[in-house]
Amino acid sequence: MNEETRENVAKRLARIEGQVRGLQRMVAEDRYCADVMTQIASVHEALRAVGRELMRHHLEHCATEAIRSDDPAQANAMYDELMALMYKAVR
Amino acid sequence: MNEETRENVAKRLARIEGQVRGLQRMVAEDRYCADVMTQIASVHEALRAVGRELMRHHLEHCATEAIRSDDPAQANAMYDELMALMYKAVR
Amino acid sequence: MNEETRENVAKRLARIEGQVRGLQRMVAEDRYCADVMTQIASVHEALRAVGRELMRHHLEHCATEAIRSDDPAQANAMYDELMALMYKAVR
Amino acid sequence: MNEETRENVAKRLARIEGQVRGLQRMVAEDRYCADVMTQIASVHEALRAVGRELMRHHLEHCATEAIRSDDPAQANAMYDELMALMYKAVR
Numbered sequence: 465m466n467e468e469t470r471e472n473v474a475k476r477l478a479r480i481e482g483q484v485r486g487l488q489r490m491v492a493e494d495r496y497c498a499d500v501m502t503q504i505a506s507v508h509e510a511l512r513a514v515g516r517e518l519m520r521h522h523l524e525h526c527a528t529e530a531i532r533s534d535d536p537a538q539a540n541a542m543y544d545e546l547m548a549l550m551y552k553a554v555r
Numbered sequence: 556m557n558e559e560t561r562e563n564v565a566k567r568l569a570r571i572e573g574q575v576r577g578l579q580r581m582v583a584e585d586r587y588c589a590d591v592m593t594q595i596a597s598v599h600e601a602l603r604a605v606g607r608e609l610m611r612h613h614l615e616h617c618a619t620e621a622i623r624s625d626d627p628a629q630a631n632a633m634y635d636e637l638m639a640l641m642y643k644a645v646r
Numbered sequence: 647m648n649e650e651t652r653e654n655v656a657k658r659l660a661r662i663e664g665q666v667r668g669l670q671r672m673v674a675e676d677r678y679c680a681d682v683m684t685q686i687a688s689v690h691e692a693l694r695a696v697g698r699e700l701m702r703h704h705l706e707h708c709a710t711e712a713i714r715s716d717d718p719a720q721a722n723a724m725y726d727e728l729m730a731l732m733y734k735a736v737r
Numbered sequence: 738m739n740e741e742t743r744e745n746v747a748k749r750l751a752r753i754e755g756q757v758r759g760l761q762r763m764v765a766e767d768r769y770c771a772d773v774m775t776q777i778a779s780v781h782e783a784l785r786a787v788g789r790e791l792m793r794h795h796l797e798h799c800a801t802e803a804i805r806s807d808d809p810a811q812a813n814a815m816y817d818e819l820m821a822l823m824y825k826a827v828r
Contacts, residue, residue, distance in 0.1 A: 465588060473582050473591075481575045488568045491561055497613045498636055500564075501644035504606050508599060508644075515595050519823070522588045523816050531804045543796050545589055547789070550823050553592040610732070614725050622713045634705050638698070641732050647770060655764050655773075663757045670750045673743055679795045680818055682746075683826035686788050690781060690826075697777050704770045727771055735774040 469521045476514045483507050515553050522549070560612045567605045574598050606644050613640070651703045658696045665689050697735050704731070742794045749787045756780050788826050795822070 465473070484507060490500050523546075530542035556564070575598060581591050614637075621633035647655070666689060672682050705728075712724035738746070757780060763773050796819075803815035 465582070465585060470582055470585070474579060477575060477579045477582065481572060481579070484568060484572045484575055488565060488572070491556070491564050491568065494556060494561070497556060497609045497617065498640055501606055501609050501613070501640050504602055504609070505643040507602055511595055511598055511602075515592055516820070516824070518588045518592050518595070520816065520820055522592070523819060526588065528804050528812065531801050539801065543793065546796060547793055549589055549592050550792070551789070552596040607729070607733070611725065611729055614728060619713050619721065622710050630710065634702065637705060638702055641701070642698070647764070647767060652764055652767070656761060659757060659761045659764065663754060663761070666750060666754045666757055670747060670754070673738070673746050673750065676738060676743070679738060679791045679799065680822055683788055683791050683795070683822050686784055686791070687825040689784055693777055693780055693784075697774055700770045700774050700777070704774070708770065731771055731774050734778040 465521060466525075469517065473514055473517060476510065476517070480507060480510050480514070483510060519549065519553065522546075556612060560608065564605055564608060567601065567608070571598060571601050571605070574601060610640065610644070613637075647703060648707075651699065655696055655699060658692065658699070662689060662692050662696070665692060701731065701735065704728075738794060739798075742790065746787055746790060749783065749790070753780060753783050753787070756783060792822065792826070795819075 483503070487500065487503055487507070490503060527542050527546060530538045533539065574594070578591065578594055578598070581594060618633050618637060621629045624630065665685070669682065669685055669689070672685060709724050709728060712720045715721065756776070760773065760776055760780070763776060800815050800819060803811045806812065
């Protein structure tokens with residue numbers, strides 16, 4: 465990853481860690497379970513934003529390099545990887 | 556929440572906090588972005604498991620109480636809440 | 647289902663059938679695959695709207711009846727069913 | 738699309754049209770709404786399989802061509818398109 469992406473992703477993840485600690489506090493304080501679920505939805509959303517940033521970076525760099533390579537096996541392995549990532553990391 | 560649910564959820568969230576810290580380490584060590592995305596997928600999966608546990612608890616307790624109440628407005632508010640939670644917290 | 651819900655759902659499904667026929671035409675006319683995918687996303691969206699309408703109806707009628715019944719086994723079977731439906735029919 | 742992909746996709750879509758007609762029959766026969774929702778989940782699944790087949794084709798052909806082109810604007814437009822498709826067509 466380039467410096468900018470890495471810093472963005474690191475900042476987002478630090479915020480997500482804070483959100484997860486917030487969730488633990490909510491549970492310890494016995495907050496209404498619907499509110500805890502709503503907060504879980506926010507963490508999913510924040511993780512998805514990280515996933516999107518990484519996926520864009522992955523397309524622009526790793527995938528592009530593999531697809532431009534002269535070795536067709538490399539491009540093929542990248543198509544497989546992209547399909548797998550899309551279906552598990554993107555939600 | 557009853558004691559058992561609260562402890563289960565607390566344990567799961569502590570594990571998720573650890574996973575998010577693991578993600579931060581992966582980024583700091585400049586690991587391959589596809590591996591970071593795969594790890595993000597695991598965190599989504601673990602959060603979903605918490606969401607499922609809370610949703611089940613919510614149905615069995617809060618929703619049941621509201622639906623059994625004599626006040627139709629309470630049942631109606633619960634249908635609205637369940638629909639909203641289902642579509643944002645369950646994924 | 648009551649008459650109103652059944653008619654709404656029937657209308658939506660007829661429209662979805664039309665969308666799926668539209669997709670077949672797009673493929674027969676060899677349209678750009680990204681446009682076909684975008685159209686597939688619209689069909690998912692339309693199906694989700696039907697799912698939402700049915701889920702709301704299910705909560706208000708079938709689930710409410712089971713949860714209000716004097717037989718705890720009936721309520722329990724409904725919690726199981728709701729959890730399963732939520733995770734497969736709601737997306 | 739090449740001939741093989743087009744035929745596969747056409748066959749899948751014809752089957753999906755049949756499933757949607759089956760859904761309309763279920764509603765006309767006033768079947769249990771949970772069973773209708775389960776059947777809706779099958780249609781989502783079948784549509785996702787078409788989406789996957791198209792996405793793979795799109796990566797191998799359209800995306801590869803754009804990414805290999807000498808015009809950086811073309812690759813960039815493809816990254817945008819892939820990100821959008823991933824988040825709306827793949828679910």
